Amino acid sequence: MRSTTVSLLAGSVVLSLALAGCSSSDGGGSKASSRTRTVTDAGGTEVKVPDKPKRVVPLHYSATQPVLDLGFKPVGQGAFEKGIIPKDQAAEIEKIPVVARQEPKLEDIAALEPDLILAPNVYDEETLKALRDIAPVYTFTLRGGDRARWTQRTEEVAEALGVPEKADKLQAAFAKRQKGIAKKYGKVIKGKTVGVIGSYEENNFYAWGEKNMQGSLMVPLGFTWSRQESKIVKGQKEPEATLSNEKLASAVSDADVLFLDSNLRGQVNAFMKTVQKTSLYKQLPAVKNDHVYVGGKNTVAGYTDAHYTLDRVEDALKDLQAE
Template sequence: MICRRFFLSFAASLLALNPLSALAADIKHELGTTTVPDMPQRVVVLEFSFVDALAALGVVPVGIADDNKRENIIPAYATIFGENWKSVGTRKTPSLEVIASLQPDLIIADKTRHEAAYDTLSQIAPTIVLDSLGGDYHAAVDQMSVIGAALGQPGEAAQRVAEHKEKMAGYAQEISKVSEGVSAQFGVANAKGLWLHSPVSYNGSLLKMFGFSSTMTPSEGEVYETNYVPTTLEQLSVVNPDILILGKYVDPAFTDGWAGETLYEGLAAVKNDNVFYVTAHNWSRLRGLLAAELTAQDLLEIISETSAKK
């Protein structure tokens, strides 16, 4: 009896010293399983889709890989976060020193960008790794359950996803009135070239969900192993979508130089005045519930203009 009483007393004292350890959760992710403290308070996120996930749940991170540009945190996120976070550098090579200085209790990293740094990040704080850059829209939605569990908010994450799906179903109902039998293609351009987002990319899968078809198909024996495909004017003329949606990182962009060229002027989207410009950062870099809802709003404007031309 004395031994049992001593054991219970000793266990209680350990819980008092480190209450989070008793409530820790084992989170499965792309690179294994990580034990994360319950309700982490100091979270660092290294990709914009994870910024989106925290904003959707109303959680303010202490550190964000914002590519050294605070304006990359769009108003939809900034109104939730305020100024209570610090930049940890670029998404590709975030500053480990700055991350460590923030004393995080959770780091959320991307498989493509940060797999090589996983062990080092894990020495700083419990780290979970998800496939953001290589994932499609449906993967981004599914990742909310993992992030919600890691944040100690599984119920809140499930509720937010349910609300999102209901909202997206409403958008899809409206967009599908125009999208049936219509091909749409999204791409981004900088000063040096054009990159089309393939059917397996985040935006490609999102357009498909809204009922648009894709004429961007692989060659015989080829598989789209990359989401972002460098594309020449000749290749674009083969894709030849009914609606072309472009995001320009610079102005003028590489594609602006195509105006007047026969192949460009012969594109169905150009001939029918169905080339639309969207914010490249929002469409190309942001992924997640809020980002998808913003994309849907842009698409509603696009189909409204398209319908008005018929």
């Protein structure tokens, strides 16, 4: 796998704007507006939320990043892995208290005096009730059939925050960038089949079908998604699957270019490093042709993640163009 220089480009700019002084949710004892709006969350529940939330607490990173992308700074957040935040923003974001891991820390959340809590759609009703006793709770999509449409999570968070127009602007800018890459590198991309894999446990790898998050990033550029990879996850509730390493060849041997799950430092995890040492991996055509690249996070939290992946794809395309 070739090394790449990590550039954050548009994704970093998004977070920079959020941290540079957005007053919407910057803490400091700000009091919420008495005005409220009624919105319907991902679970179909009508929720009265502040018209202009000022003390927002997302309980999972898949909502924290959209909150930041939309120009808000949360007063609390869910746990996150090191390396998934842009390097130049990590120190600032790490100062925000972590108030949820597997389960939310109710006392810690209450101490922050939030006026809006963003909860993933994985909590039971008892947990949600306890959270609602603290502040209004908007449930967003983390799991389920719609999770592949990662833009939906930003749309949901934007609705809860009362800034849907900002989500529209982020989407328009991202789509424009995709079209620009497709035009600039059209001749390089034409006829190329792409596959994406990760690994999150011993002796297994993770395969992603075309209808998942990474597919929404790369297919619009003009790539053909690995038919083998889409076929091997067919029938799954979500178009993705954990598979034995023995199935590597049957999953992505048709891929001309292979992207690996990584953090936002261009680093793969220990499980992926182990996969890379196997003879089955080394025999993949993309590996033998030295067409393997880091691709950023396979699970896209928001536009910062998505832009980082496009950064890495552009690095790969420049490399392929030079051949």
